[in-house]
Amino acid sequence: xxxxxxxxxxxxxxxxxxxxxxxxxxxxxxxxxxxxxxxxxxxxxxxxxxxxxxxxxxxxxxxxxxxxxxxxxxxxxxxxxxxxxxxxxxxxxxxxxxxxxxxxxxxxxxxxxx
Amino acid sequence: xxxxxxxxxxxxxxxxxxxxxxxxxxxxxxxxxxxxxxxxxxxxxxxxxxxxxxxxxxxxxxxxxxxxxxxxxxxxxxxxxxxxxxxxxxxxxxxxxxxxxxxxxxxxxxxxxxxx
Numbered sequence: 215x216x217x218x219x220x221x222x223x224x225x226x227x228x229x230x231x232x233x234x235x236x237x238x239x240x241x242x243x244x245x246x247x248x249x250x251x252x253x254x255x256x257x258x259x260x261x262x263x264x265x266x267x268x269x270x271x272x273x274x275x276x277x278x279x280x281x282x283x284x285x286x287x288x289x290x291x292x293x294x295x296x297x298x299x300x301x302x303x304x305x306x307x308x309x310x311x312x313x314x315x316x317x318x319x320x321x322x323x324x325x326x327x328x
Numbered sequence: 329x330x331x332x333x334x335x336x337x338x339x340x341x342x343x344x345x346x347x348x349x350x351x352x353x354x355x356x357x358x359x360x361x362x363x364x365x366x367x368x369x370x371x372x373x374x375x376x377x378x379x380x381x382x383x384x385x386x387x388x389x390x391x392x393x394x395x396x397x398x399x400x401x402x403x404x405x406x407x408x409x410x411x412x413x414x415x416x417x418x419x420x421x422x423x424x425x426x427x428x429x430x431x432x433x434x435x436x437x438x439x440x441x442x443x444x
Contacts, residue, residue: 223368246430257332257418257435258371303370316433320370 217241218306220319227326233291235322237304240285244306249278249289250318252301261302262289294326331355332436334419340442347406349439351419358424360402361433362386362394365416377402378424409443416440 219238227233237247248263264271264278264287271278277290291298304319335350353360361376363386373386375394383394391413395403402421406413417440420433 220370248432255437257420257437259435260432263430263432318371320368 216320217317218304218319220304220322222322223320224323225325227294227324229294229296229326229328231294231326233289233294233298233324233326235289235302235304235324236286237288237306237319238284238286239306239317241306241308242285243308244317245309246307247278247280247287248305248307248316249276250303250305252303252321254300258301258303291324294324296326296328299324299326332419332421332434334417334436334439336439337437338440338442340444341406341409342444343409343411345406345409347409347441347443349404349406349417349419349441351402351404351421351436352400353402353419353421353434354400355421355423355434356399357421357434358399359422360396361420361422362392362402362404363418363420364388365418365438371418374404411443414441414443 221236249261250258251261252258262273262276264280266282275292280287302322307316332353341347358379362374363371365371372388374392375386377383377396380399393405416438418438419436422431422433
């Protein structure tokens with residue numbers, strides 16, 4: 215079954231607005247939560263990541279919020295730009311399953327309208 | 329910069345054919361992965377390899393096999409292609425160093441495979 219649940223499946227935001235993508239997980243062994251960004255015609259690339267010992271991590275316009283008790287985390291894109299239009303995947307990782315340790319959400323297709 | 333190169337961007341094959349997808353990485357990474365990406369289903373792991381000659385099944389290995397004879401190259405094989413294997417295939421590699429969960433996976437740009 216899907217180890218990481220992601221919503222929404224698609225999102226349309228006006229330029230300058232805030233984009234919010236949500237993810238939830240059940241496995242408490244997960245200890246690393248990366249977000250990958252995929253532009254059309256390209257492979258996914260690591261965007262930003264967080265460990266569960268902090269509740270928030272910010273890099274430029276991108277912020278991860280993490281709620282350990284609720285087992286939820288989200289990506290916020292402030293001042294969204296048309297260049298942010300891409301598919302975003304949340305993921306969760308644990309060393310307990312060896313090299314096969316990265317579990318992806320189903321993806322959110324973000325469109326930022328000029 | 330890490331470079332993961334997939335041999336074909338687009339491939340069209342016929343049902344029943346044996347299909348080879350090739351992936352090469354230039355960073356001496358130990359771990360390599362094959363995923364398929366389908367709309368609404370995200371990335372699903374087909375097979376992965378810890379190191380040369382080693383392979384492990386992922387979540388959806390049925391109908392696929394892999395080969396890793398050299399560290400830099402990981403091949404995905406569709407033994408007898410079927411229409412339900414039409415998909416985008418993504419290869420990734422990763423440096424194996426503890427804590428493993430911290431190491432990012434580096435992806436190629438994908439092969440869009442159509443089985444007619």
